[in-house]
Amino acid sequence: MKNRVLKAALLTGLAVSATLGFAGTALADGEKYVLIHHSPDSETFWNTVKNGASLAAKEVGATVTFRNPPTGDLADMVRIIQQTTAEKPDGIIVTIPDVETVGSAIEDAVAKGIPVVTMNTGTAEESKKLGALLHVGQPEFEAGKGAGERAKAAGIKSFLCVNSLFPNIAGQQRCEGFAAGLGVPLGQQMIDSGTDATEIANRVKAYLSNNPDVGAVLALGPMTALPTIKALKDTGLAGTIFFATFDLTPEISQAIKDGVINFAIDQQPFLQGYLPVITLTNDLRYGVLQANSVLSGPGFVTKDNLALVQSLAGKYR
Amino acid sequence: MTTTTGADERIKHTSILRRALVRPELGAMGGTVAVFAFFLILAGNTQMFALDGVLNWGTVSAQFVVLAVGVSLLMITGEFDLSLGSMVGFSGMIFGLLAVYVGLPAWAAIGVTVLACGLIGAVNGLLVIRTGLPSFIVTLAFMFILRGLTIWSAITFNKQPVVSGIADISAGDPIAWLFGGKALGGLFVWLGEQGWIATYTRGTRLGRPIVDGIPMLMIWALVMVIVGQWVLTRTRFGNWIYAAGGDPQAARYIGVPVARVKVAMFIVAALCATLLGISQAVEFGSAASDRGMMKEFEAIICVVIGGALLTGGYGSVVGAALGAVIFGVVQQGLFFTNVESSLFRVFLGSILLAAVIANTYIRRAITGER
Numbered sequence: 001m002k003n004r005v006l007k008a009a010l011l012t013g014l015a016v017s018a019t020l021g022f023a024g025t026a027l028a029d030g031e032k033y034v035l036i037h038h039s040p041d042s043e044t045f046w047n048t049v050k051n052g053a054s055l056a057a058k059e060v061g062a063t064v065t066f067r068n069p070p071t072g073d074l075a076d077m078v079r080i081i082q083q084t085t086a087e088k089p090d091g092i093i094v095t096i097p098d099v100e101t102v103g104s105a106i107e108d109a110v111a112k113g114i115p116v117v118t119m120n121t122g123t124a125e126e127s128k129k130l131g132a133l134l135h136v137g138q139p140e141f142e143a144g145k146g147a148g149e150r151a152k153a154a155g156i157k158s159f160l161c162v163n164s165l166f167p168n169i170a171g172q173q174r175c176e177g178f179a180a181g182l183g184v185p186l187g188q189q190m191i192d193s194g195t196d197a198t199e200i201a202n203r204v205k206a207y208l209s210n211n212p213d214v215g216a217v218l219a220l221g222p223m224t225a226l227p228t229i230k231a232l233k234d235t236g237l238a239g240t241i242f243f244a245t246f247d248l249t250p251e252i253s254q255a256i257k258d259g260v261i262n263f264a265i266d267q268q269p270f271l272q273g274y275l276p277v278i279t280l281t282n283d284l285r286y287g288v289l290q291a292n293s294v295l296s297g298p299g300f301v302t303k304d305n306l307a308l309v310q311s312l313a314g315k316y317r
Numbered sequence: 318m319t320t321t322t323g324a325d326e327r328i329k330h331t332s333i334l335r336r337a338l339v340r341p342e343l344g345a346m347g348g349t350v351a352v353f354a355f356f357l358i359l360a361g362n363t364q365m366f367a368l369d370g371v372l373n374w375g376t377v378s379a380q381f382v383v384l385a386v387g388v389s390l391l392m393i394t395g396e397f398d399l400s401l402g403s404m405v406g407f408s409g410m411i412f413g414l415l416a417v418y419v420g421l422p423a424w425a426a427i428g429v430t431v432l433a434c435g436l437i438g439a440v441n442g443l444l445v446i447r448t449g450l451p452s453f454i455v456t457l458a459f460m461f462i463l464r465g466l467t468i469w470s471a472i473t474f475n476k477q478p479v480v481s482g483i484a485d486i487s488a489g490d491p492i493a494w495l496f497g498g499k500a501l502g503g504l505f506v507w508l509g510e511q512g513w514i515a516t517y518t519r520g521t522r523l524g525r526p527i528v529d530g531i532p533m534l535m536i537w538a539l540v541m542v543i544v545g546q547w548v549l550t551r552t553r554f555g556n557w558i559y560a561a562g563g564d565p566q567a568a569r570y571i572g573v574p575v576a577r578v579k580v581a582m583f584i585v586a587a588l589c590a591t592l593l594g595i596s597q598a599v600e601f602g603s604a605a606s607d608r609g610m611m612k613e614f615e616a617i618i619c620v621v622i623g624g625a626l627l628t629g630g631y632g633s634v635v636g637a638a639l640g641a642v643i644f645g646v647v648q649q650g651l652f653f654t655n656v657e658s659s660l661f662r663v664f665l666g667s668i669l670l671a672a673v674i675a676n677t678y679i680r681r682a683i684t685g686e687r
Binding site: 022047048155166170188191192194195196197198199202203205207208209210222223226227230235236249250315 | 322364370371374376380389440476481597602603608610611646648649652653655659
């Protein structure tokens, strides 16, 4: 009996690895790029980046594979960069979640002669210092500040920042930027929301019932925006409290349409996937390289420019 | 052990006080009192103990209770299931895909999901029994397998890791309200009209009662605790559960179907996770592939605060539920106080440590174990 179970398990394993193997080789054609990012597997955002990069790769006849630490551990990400460098792909596209941690691994890749484009997190300066060709991303503080200024123009004086990225510096910068845009210091308005939908919704409710004079809510992404929509609907504040969020999903688009969310700050992840592939290909094939880094955002999505965005949200937007 | 004449423990007289105290959940009871006292002092003047505040931390606690009931029964049989957090995400996603992508009505999607997830629970259990491997390892494998399948199936069928549109499908469904709805809505409207509970003072719900019903998850939690505790302490099957975890070999000798009891508890635990997964999907109108992260460990923590032993054979459902309430209250409580919110993890860790240490001393005092 035990033997039969073991045999069955082995056969299944073989079948699975065979299928995976075929799927892997069928794509091979043209330049090989590897995109490495820092986030865990399940975020909507990265799917849009992947779709952008895959589309660009298809257009130029290259292939791009995606790697990331499954749990979001940056030490694992360093290993992935080192391992990828050892494979010598034609180009590496990589995020800079923390320059201290991943910087030297990226420098090593550059030193081995692999062209590198950085994207998403990190700054243009960091990218240049590491020797990358250029950076495609949204400066977080400026994006938050732009949003804060919009809120200020609407007469907002105080806010709640629902931060599910607590240990991540980008979250802090977004909240700080928003506070700077409003012209208030950042203090207790930033809460550590956790990542469970029910907990986030109930923490937002708790904060708002404790601080009834709060004028605006800032969510840092879909993970916090969706439970926040529910919290505001439950407490009847949807549509009356000023609500801004980072990034887009179909639900966020719908909430903008319904007037629950005033605007979404779109860093246009499509461009963060698409442009690096095009940049690498043009550089490798024709030696053509633009001289500056690219600010892929902030783009602001409001009721007025929603129509096109909504049909593509979560896929290309 | 010393033998004294005439001291058969089955007929030995124990005082009522001692019988009242000799319970696995004693530590959790003390912890619950301490935690509530703490927050009454720190946040007594906030909305935390108003009706809406109670429902706020009550809902979060109910999430933990639902899982903790299944996990406590499983842990008393001496097994773990580390795939439960992934199961929360997996069940929600299967339900979401069946409803949105396949187009099944919500009740059918729920039925298929419950069957599929119960089956996976059984597979978990059978693998543990048949291979003799520790459940820790087998279910750890399923933690990755289920999370991976969740993400893969969402991306493959829906092109993105979140499946939305569940709200439209579950609205008006004959059984979907059991999972994401609210009960006793009419009662609260009436209470609000009588002026006995507060009403909204701003927003689109101005004048309506601040609580429009009790979330179904809280009712599930309550029913499951009562049924679970009754089965565990008042039925033959409950004795089998203790026996299977306490000393499986001895239990087999006296005719307890240890393997079947364990597999049954794996199924129960998987179904508890499925309940939470479907409830979150219905409540939020979407299934996300990151739902339920870390829930397996949080549930084990609740059960351990509740006085259960990691080695099995000892514990209680009521204790696990109290552990879940402590966990929920601490998680949410600090957001009612104006304490820096990043400190809540520190606070949570300290409470866990204190509760577990207290439990150990209480158990030693009770059982005379050294």
